[in-house]
Amino acid sequence: MTPRTLYDKLVDSHTVRALDDDGLVLLYVDRTVLNEYTSPQAFSGLREAGRKVWSPSSALMVVDHVNPTAPARVPEMADAGAALQTSYFARNAADFGIELFDQMSPDQGIEHVVMAEQGRVLPGMVVAAGDSHTTTYGALGALGYGIGTSDIEHYLATQTLPYRRLRTLRIVLDGVPGPGVTPKDIIMGVVRAIGADGATGAAVEFQGPAVEAMSVEGRMTLCNMIVEAGARGALVAPDAQVLDYLRGRPGAPTGALWEAAAEAWLGLRSDPDAPFDREARLDVSTLVPLVTWGTSPDQAEAVDGAVPDPATEPDPVKRRGMERALAYMGLAPGTPLAAIPVSHAFIGSCTNARIEDLRSAAQVLRGRRVAPGVQAIVVPGSTRVRAQAEAEGLADIFRAAGFSWRQSGCSMCLAMNDDVLGPGDRCASSTNRNFEGRQGPGARTHLMSPAMVAAAAVAGRICDVRALEA
Amino acid sequence: MEPLIRLTGIAAPLPAANVDTDVIMPKQFLKGIDREGLRDGVFHFLRFAGDGSPRPDFILNRGPWRGASILVTGPNFGCGSSREHAVWGLRQLGIRAILGTTFGGIFFDNCLNNGILALGLPPDDLAVLLRLAEDPAHNRLTIDLPAQTLLGDDGTCVAFALDARRKEALLRGHDAIAATLEEANAIQSFEKAHHQANPWLA
Numbered sequence: 001m002t003p004r005t006l007y008d009k010l011v012d013s014h015t016v017r018a019l020d021d022d023g024l025v026l027l028y029v030d031r032t033v034l035n036e037y038t039s040p041q042a043f044s045g046l047r048e049a050g051r052k053v054w055s056p057s058s059a060l061m062v063v064d065h066v067n068p069t070a071p072a073r074v075p076e077m078a079d080a081g082a083a084l085q086t087s088y089f090a091r092n093a094a095d096f097g098i099e100l101f102d103q104m105s106p107d108q109g110i111e112h113v114v115m116a117e118q119g120r121v122l123p124g125m126v127v128a129a130g131d132s133h134t135t136t137y138g139a140l141g142a143l144g145y146g147i148g149t150s151d152i153e154h155y156l157a158t159q160t161l162p163y164r165r166l167r168t169l170r171i172v173l174d175g176v177p178g179p180g181v182t183p184k185d186i187i188m189g190v191v192r193a194i195g196a197d198g199a200t201g202a203a204v205e206f207q208g209p210a211v212e213a214m215s216v217e218g219r220m221t222l223c224n225m226i227v228e229a230g231a232r233g234a235l236v237a238p239d240a241q242v243l244d245y246l247r248g249r250p251g252a253p254t255g256a257l258w259e260a261a262a263e264a265w266l267g268l269r270s271d272p273d274a275p276f277d278r279e280a281r282l283d284v285s286t287l288v289p290l291v292t293w294g295t296s297p298d299q300a301e302a303v304d305g306a307v308p309d310p311a312t313e314p315d316p317v318k319r320r321g322m323e324r325a326l327a328y329m330g331l332a333p334g335t336p337l338a339a340i341p342v343s344h345a346f347i348g349s350c351t352n353a354r355i356e357d358l359r360s361a362a363q364v365l366r367g368r369r370v371a372p373g374v375q376a377i378v379v380p381g382s383t384r385v386r387a388q389a390e391a392e393g394l395a396d397i398f399r400a401a402g403f404s405w406r407q408s409g410c411s412m413c414l415a416m417n418d419d420v421l422g423p424g425d426r427c428a429s430s431t432n433r434n435f436e437g438r439q440g441p442g443a444r445t446h447l448m449s450p451a452m453v454a455a456a457a458v459a460g461r462i463c464d465v466r467a468l469e470a
Numbered sequence: 471m472e473p474l475i476r477l478t479g480i481a482a483p484l485p486a487a488n489v490d491t492d493v494i495m496p497k498q499f500l501k502g503i504d505r506e507g508l509r510d511g512v513f514h515f516l517r518f519a520g521d522g523s524p525r526p527d528f529i530l531n532r533g534p535w536r537g538a539s540i541l542v543t544g545p546n547f548g549c550g551s552s553r554e555h556a557v558w559g560l561r562q563l564g565i566r567a568i569l570g571t572t573f574g575g576i577f578f579d580n581c582l583n584n585g586i587l588a589l590g591l592p593p594d595d596l597a598v599l600l601r602l603a604e605d606p607a608h609n610r611l612t613i614d615l616p617a618q619t620l621l622g623d624d625g626t627c628v629a630f631a632l633d634a635r636r637k638e639a640l641l642r643g644h645d646a647i648a649a650t651l652e653e654a655n656a657i658q659s660f661e662k663a664h665h666q667a668n669p670w671l672a
Contacts, residue, residue: 016653016660020635026653028660030671038552040503051647054657066501081501088503122670132552132576146576148554150583150646158650160657162635196488197546200572230549232575253670261670296488317487317544324486414551416497433550435492437515 003271005168006235007203010143010268014126016160023165030125032155033111034061034098036089037416038130042153043092054159056097060120061089062111065416067103069379069406075104079418096156109382109408112136112350116220117384119249123238123265128155133350133432135227139219140246141238141268143203146227166232169202170276173210175285180466182360183218184352184430184449186210186282187225188290188300194280196298200230202278205270210284211236216245217356224351225432228297237269291337291462292434292447294325299434301337303452303464309333328436329444330424337462340446344427345376345403345457346439347450349413352430353381357450358389361430362397364454364468370402371460377404377419379411403457415439428456471585473643477566478612479539481603482529489543490550491577495559508559530563534606540613542596542603543570548577548588557584567613569620571596582636585643587613595628602626615640 004012016026034042039061046053053059066082067073077083086102093100101108107118112133115121123141127134130152137144151161171190191198204226211219223234243262246252253261292300293307299322301308310322310333326333331340347353347361358380370376378398380386386408389395395405412419413431415438421427423442430453434445446462455465499511510518516528524531530538541547541560547570548556557580560568567587581588591599602608602622612621615637620628639646650657665672 014664016657020633022633024633024635026650026657028657028664037500038554041505041554044504049647079501084503085501124668125671130552132550146552148552148557148576148580148583150554151579154647154650157647158654158657159661160650160653162646162650196549197572200546201575230546230572230574257670261668264668317485321487414492414497416500433490433492435490435550437496438492441496441515 003274005270005274005276006205006237006268007143007166007168007233008274010124010126011165013124019162025163025165026160027126027163028160029128029155030058031120031127032059032152033115033129034059034152035065035111035131036063036085037065038149039092039152040085040088041149042156043096045153046156051157053096053098053156058159059098059156060115061093061098061100062108062114063089063101063103064110065410065414067409068417069409069411069419071406073103073407082417106383109385110350110353110410112224113354113381113385116140117249117382119246119251122246122252122261123242124268128161132227133224135231135234136220136224136350138223138234139216139236140242141236141265143233143235145233166201166203167277169199169204169231170279171204171206172208172279172281173206173284174208174281175210175283176213177210177284177287180289180451180464181284181287182449182451183214183221185287185290186284187222188292188297188447189284189287190282191225191229191298192290192300193282194229196229196296198229199226202231203233203235204231205235205276212239215356216241217354220354221351225297228432238265289449289452289465291452293329293331293337294322295328295434295436296321296325297433297447299325300447303337303462305337307331307333307335307337338464339461340426341461342374342426342428342446342456344421344425345370345374345453346379346412346427346429346431347377347453348379348381348411349431350381350410351432352450353379353385353408355385355388357430358385358394361450361454362394364451364465365401365403365458366397368401368458370457374457374460376402376457377406377412379406380408382408412439428453428462471643471645474566474585474587474615474640476612476614477539478610479566480535480537481540481542481569481599481609481611482535482538483542483600483603484529485542485544485600487544488546488549491548491553491556491574492550494548495553495556499559500553500555505558508555509562511555512559512563534609537564539564540567540569540611541565542600543568545571547573549574552576554580557581557586561586569596569599582639583646585640587615587640589630589632591628591630598626598628
């Protein structure tokens with residue numbers, strides 16, 4: 001047999017038939033998760049054409065983008081647009097027979113956090129969903145990828161998608177991360193190294209000792225954010241840690257079925273000599289905590305470094321991009337990053353709002369206070385994460401430090417709810433995108449790890465978390 | 471979906487790198503449940519000042535490029551969020567083709583699903599087209615999909631590659647779901663075998 005990558009194996013095992021001679025296939029997709037803002041037009045399309053959903057039990061609907069995060073949650077949405085979207089969402093769930101976690105459900109949360117914690121994504125699956133961060137599921141050995149609304153409609157009607165096989169990119173992570181260097185810093189280091197289009201259209205497999213040593217939740221952060229380099233899929237071969245993560249979750253098999261599944265899952269890996277189209281390597285021991293200074297996720301620098309000078313960039317397109325980014329961010333070349341004051345701090349998002357993320361931020365905040373004038377919020381990735389953080393005493397640490405302890409949702413990551421920054425506000429953020437206007441028109445976002453957000457909140461400026469941990 | 475066969479229109483240069491879907495369609499326009507009303511959302515904060523007046527410095531607001539139906543873009547155009555609203559809005563603004571080097575993957579698929587030709591061209595070819603788009607005297611381009619060529623009215627001719635299935639879809643304006651549902655029996659057979667082989671998925 002020709003040696004194959006894990007990606008090849010997943011595509012092969014889900015190919016209904018080839019559609020051309022150049023890698024276009026009709027791909028069977030096992031599951032999806034739907035949110036309230038990219039799915040409405042797909043359901044309308046089904047209605048207009050008189051079509052049914054092929055397999056309602058293969059889908060889950062989760063309200064996550066528009067719901068308020070106020071500490072007391074109510075069923076009604078005050079915002080008219082959010083109310084319209086959530087009511088249409090509920091109607092679609094009822095009419096098409098799909099399970100719904102609305103904003104009042106104890107299982108509610110950010111779609112990708114919920115899918116993993118419910119055990120709805122299992123190794124070997126193909127999962128497509130109307131959100132770019134669907135790549136997160138690669139951490140569980142499943143091929144997840146983001147699609148648009150037309151393709152959601154296609155999935156719902158047919159359980160398949162026309163799919164062109166991707167080029168493969170192996171990213172090998174060597175070494176042991178130093179103090180203060182988290183999976184977020186590692187993936188920001190990868191995106192910085194290969195660029196915001198460095199994995200465009202690629203299926204990435206993460207390999208190497210630093211990946212093997214990383215927790216499953218850490219791997220989710222890697223797979224989640226590699227989409228910021230343009231990846232269309234991310235994978236980590238499932239191992240014993242993944243089995244430990246899945247065992248006992250509501251959607252995981254039990255008994256003899258678990259035994260059979262576990263054996264199959266541990267066999268899901270690239271053959272030793274499988275060819276990848278490209279390869280990149282990064283020694284994570286060379287990294288220090290990273291912070292973005294610009295408006296693209298690859299515009300990142302070591303926290304002990306300075307804002308770069310566009311004049312030193314030879315590529316004119318990149319140079320113009322840097323100049324524009326610095327103008328938007330209100331920063332001058334040469335400014336030490338650790339001298340940049342912040343007005344807001346946000347811990348949340350599908351990248352960094354899992355229990356391990358909250359633990360690492362709380363560790364920094366224990367016995368400390370948010371600096372005067374800084375508005376700090378923490379939005380757990382799901383209601384279950386929130387409950388667990390409360391049980392572990394993390395919520396008390398956040399509150400005592402002066403953070404607002406919120407209900408779960410996507411919140412200020414894309415600010416479709418009422419957690420929006422004003423023009424000129426500068427936010428230390430654990431999210432994945434620092435695009436212009438994303439957290440609010442004129443708002444300035446600096447991406448960093450949850451622990452670094454905690455450190456910035458305490459210092460009132462961007463701050464090297466290693467100085468606080470020492 | 472409206473077919474795209476042969477199109478002559480104004481090309482507008484937008485050469486910035488990494489123009490994301492947040493910029494193409496800001497979240498303020500995402501609160502609906504239909505595809506309508508997205509025209510004003512396109513490049514909203516680039517096109518309009520705070521008081522709603524058009525920004526004179528933005529290319530699509532400037533004389534020779536007003537009403538452009540073709541965009542010539544920088545690398546990684548349409549990266550970021552999966553929001554198809556960005557593509558619906560571009561279509562409502564009259565955009566039928568986007569010429570670049572690389573695109574955000576979801577955005578690229580969304581274009582095809584809405585009858586917009588998104589073309590990834592070699593950098594040298596794109597540079598030629600960008601120069602034409604920037605020149606007010608020569609910014610009219612013709613896209614000939616059957617012949618797979620881009621023609622400038624100064625005689626420039628750039629051939630492009632396009633896979634047969636995408637070409638056919640654009641030419642016919644076809645319904646992808648209807649086409650796939652013709653395979654319903656094959657999908658059902660596949661599904662049965664797949665679930666037998668992986669009973670924990672059933």
